[in-house]
Amino acid sequence: MAARPVSRRSAVDPFLAMDVLRKATAREAAGEAILHLELGQPGWPAPAPALEAARAALAADRLGYTEALGRASLRARIARHYGEAYGLDLDPARVVVTTGSSGGFTLAFLALFDAGAKVALAEPGYPAYRNVMRALGLKPLALPVGEAERWQPTVAQLVAAAEEGARGLLIASPANPTGTMLGEAAMKALAETCAARGVALISDEIYHGLTYERPATTALAHSDEAVVVNSFSKFYCMTGWRIGWMVVPEGLERVVERLAQNLFISPPTLSQIAAEAAFDAKEELEARRAVYAGNREVLAKKLAAAGLTGFAPADGAFYLYADVRRFTNDSAAFAEAMLAEIAVAATPGLDFDPGRGAGYLRLSYAAEADVIAEAARRIGDWLP
Amino acid sequence: MAARPVSRRSAVDPFLAMDVLRKATAREAAGEAILHLELGQPGWPAPAPALEAARAALAADRLGYTEALGRASLRARIARHYGEAYGLDLDPARVVVTTGSSGGFTLAFLALFDAGAKVALAEPGYPAYRNVMRALGLKPLALPVGEAERWQPTVAQLVAAAEEGARGLLIASPANPTGTMLGEAAMKALAETCAARGVALISDEIYHGLTYERPATTALAHSDEAVVVNSFSKFYCMTGWRIGWMVVPEGLERVVERLAQNLFISPPTLSQIAAEAAFDAKEELEARRAVYAGNREVLAKKLAAAGLTGFAPADGAFYLYADVRRFTNDSAAFAEAMLAEIAVAATPGLDFDPGRGAGYLRLSYAAEADVIAEAARRIGDWLP
Numbered sequence: 001m002a003a004r005p006v007s008r009r010s011a012v013d014p015f016l017a018m019d020v021l022r023k024a025t026a027r028e029a030a031g032e033a034i035l036h037l038e039l040g041q042p043g044w045p046a047p048a049p050a051l052e053a054a055r056a057a058l059a060a061d062r063l064g065y066t067e068a069l070g071r072a073s074l075r076a077r078i079a080r081h082y083g084e085a086y087g088l089d090l091d092p093a094r095v096v097v098t099t100g101s102s103g104g105f106t107l108a109f110l111a112l113f114d115a116g117a118k119v120a121l122a123e124p125g126y127p128a129y130r131n132v133m134r135a136l137g138l139k140p141l142a143l144p145v146g147e148a149e150r151w152q153p154t155v156a157q158l159v160a161a162a163e164e165g166a167r168g169l170l171i172a173s174p175a176n177p178t179g180t181m182l183g184e185a186a187m188k189a190l191a192e193t194c195a196a197r198g199v200a201l202i203s204d205e206i207y208h209g210l211t212y213e214r215p216a217t218t219a220l221a222h223s224d225e226a227v228v229v230n231s232f233s234k235f236y237c238m239t240g241w242r243i244g245w246m247v248v249p250e251g252l253e254r255v256v257e258r259l260a261q262n263l264f265i266s267p268p269t270l271s272q273i274a275a276e277a278a279f280d281a282k283e284e285l286e287a288r289r290a291v292y293a294g295n296r297e298v299l300a301k302k303l304a305a306a307g308l309t310g311f312a313p314a315d316g317a318f319y320l321y322a323d324v325r326r327f328t329n330d331s332a333a334f335a336e337a338m339l340a341e342i343a344v345a346a347t348p349g350l351d352f353d354p355g356r357g358a359g360y361l362r363l364s365y366a367a368e369a370d371v372i373a374e375a376a377r378r379i380g381d382w383l384p
Numbered sequence: 385m386a387a388r389p390v391s392r393r394s395a396v397d398p399f400l401a402m403d404v405l406r407k408a409t410a411r412e413a414a415g416e417a418i419l420h421l422e423l424g425q426p427g428w429p430a431p432a433p434a435l436e437a438a439r440a441a442l443a444a445d446r447l448g449y450t451e452a453l454g455r456a457s458l459r460a461r462i463a464r465h466y467g468e469a470y471g472l473d474l475d476p477a478r479v480v481v482t483t484g485s486s487g488g489f490t491l492a493f494l495a496l497f498d499a500g501a502k503v504a505l506a507e508p509g510y511p512a513y514r515n516v517m518r519a520l521g522l523k524p525l526a527l528p529v530g531e532a533e534r535w536q537p538t539v540a541q542l543v544a545a546a547e548e549g550a551r552g553l554l555i556a557s558p559a560n561p562t563g564t565m566l567g568e569a570a571m572k573a574l575a576e577t578c579a580a581r582g583v584a585l586i587s588d589e590i591y592h593g594l595t596y597e598r599p600a601t602t603a604l605a606h607s608d609e610a611v612v613v614n615s616f617s618k619f620y621c622m623t624g625w626r627i628g629w630m631v632v633p634e635g636l637e638r639v640v641e642r643l644a645q646n647l648f649i650s651p652p653t654l655s656q657i658a659a660e661a662a663f664d665a666k667e668e669l670e671a672r673r674a675v676y677a678g679n680r681e682v683l684a685k686k687l688a689a690a691g692l693t694g695f696a697p698a699d700g701a702f703y704l705y706a707d708v709r710r711f712t713n714d715s716a717a718f719a720e721a722m723l724a725e726i727a728v729a730a731t732p733g734l735d736f737d738p739g740r741g742a743g744y745l746r747l748s749y750a751a752e753a754d755v756i757a758e759a760a761r762r763i764g765d766w767l768p
Contacts, residue, residue: 005501005552005582007496007497010642012643043446045445045447058435058439102648106490111390114392135494239449240447241652242648259396261512262516264487265484
């Protein structure tokens, strides 16, 4: 009997965050209260108009497949959002509704790149980027960024990557795990360099709306050729609904449509209906953003008071990426001890940066205010 | 300015069915009534207990991410279903909840095969199989099947494919577009040959439950190494919910889990909750199956009376795959004329069989009884 095959490309890294979550969940099952600062998801359900639209559709709609690119009304509503939020005039034909931003990345990578293509991206960064790239045969080209680069890739790094043969650049602003944003000028310079060198620009904008100093800039303001990936998971609090969108350059719609038909058929119908209504919940969602803003202040202040001061600039999203090298050279063990001793869960930096991540910890402040305040207090007391 | 890249692998075939659908939808928008026999989806919404569970969860659940492999209670319920439906004892750890069967195929292909691997499959067959394989770098190896093979791959074809280097065999029983099933003995022989030759067996079982002569056999009854892909879309009438499952061999769970974490995060939460409750709707769903059974009789009889007699054995699913060579050598034009002249939409065989499909037409009888009866009458009157 011969052995069943297993692919090499499926040997992607597991998320350490998931192991932390598993341990935290096991302790919760045993009756213990855990403060969750390891999760990249809001502490609230979808906003009221989204829930109401879903309720109505459950009663009235057959909820069959939709067009592969999504319901026309949702695509039009998303296009209108670009006028409202950024002052851009966007053709709804360029909007693709996706099964979360996850679906968007798969479609973007497959539409743009053949196997073997190199794609540059910042390190630290969201680990699924490089894992999905590898599973799809791409070669992630890590651009190490830190304080010196303000945690975002520079034009010099992009030029060097292009000279190494990079066919794409993936940016995220605000970024995960740092929350750090690209400024208007930096975004423009990267977009222009991509255009000049025939490098595809993919811009992850899933944390747009969750900013604390100034609004985020979209790659679309600087390039008609950028592929933008966005999501209803973060600002709109709809993680489990698995619904997001892309904006693609003219001419790529048909390519993405064919891929989407075959790979996904269509995004979840009820989620599409609910997502469209979520745009009517700006006030409710702004109030939640205000909670994150407060959490961010409290957490940063308490940790700084306890001697934990090295954060990446947390312009947006809901994370602090903390330099813990003063306390440890093994942030995975550090996170485990924190969970064991004070029941606070956080994510070791190695998930985001296989190189330097052992010196960093990601703390999410997406939970409700009392959870974050209590976690900040415990961490402050716990640090030596 | 250099050109933005577009991949070669995204140049997959579009679905002709989608073009038919587009034309049909345009005419409906203009006020015309179209009889839809081109759609591979039931005419009903999800069953009552599924809708009720979704309603309750909307009110009570935050609907965040779940574990990547799905909610434990749903995985356990699916495992129990294997006891109820097939008399098999299945460890819930081997059950993976997926974002439709589409998600299952992507995970199966990536988990089992590296780029360049050859995977054998019947032709005619569901077009997304070969399109997704190509997008993921695999080489589909078409096994032409027809009346002589009872529209399913034979052991001789499998052996020949293995000798050509095939690393996998994808089977579907009941199959789309034919509805034809593999018998117990044929399934067993294919499974044993796969095991003997180290060929991975992927079994698409999404039409299980929708059978008219005898129940379908699962590959799991004949192989612990098979990867089974299933779905709540067809028997359970939950197409737009995008929810399905896989059963994977022991040892592959962790591989699939890592891929699923990165590619999907988790399947839609509300759909998982609704799907679990759908198992409580056997009577309601059986009544719908009885409608299909009636439709199948009516359609086959009326078409036969009009001289359209060559069907693949429609053991299950809700399709007739009709040999229309007596009337045309261009079934795409034939389908277009049928839509234009009698407002009945059907799918040209070329979607399923680029070789011989021009002589075939797929008619779905998943709609309600009056729609199918009226369509059968119109086609009967229309045929020359």
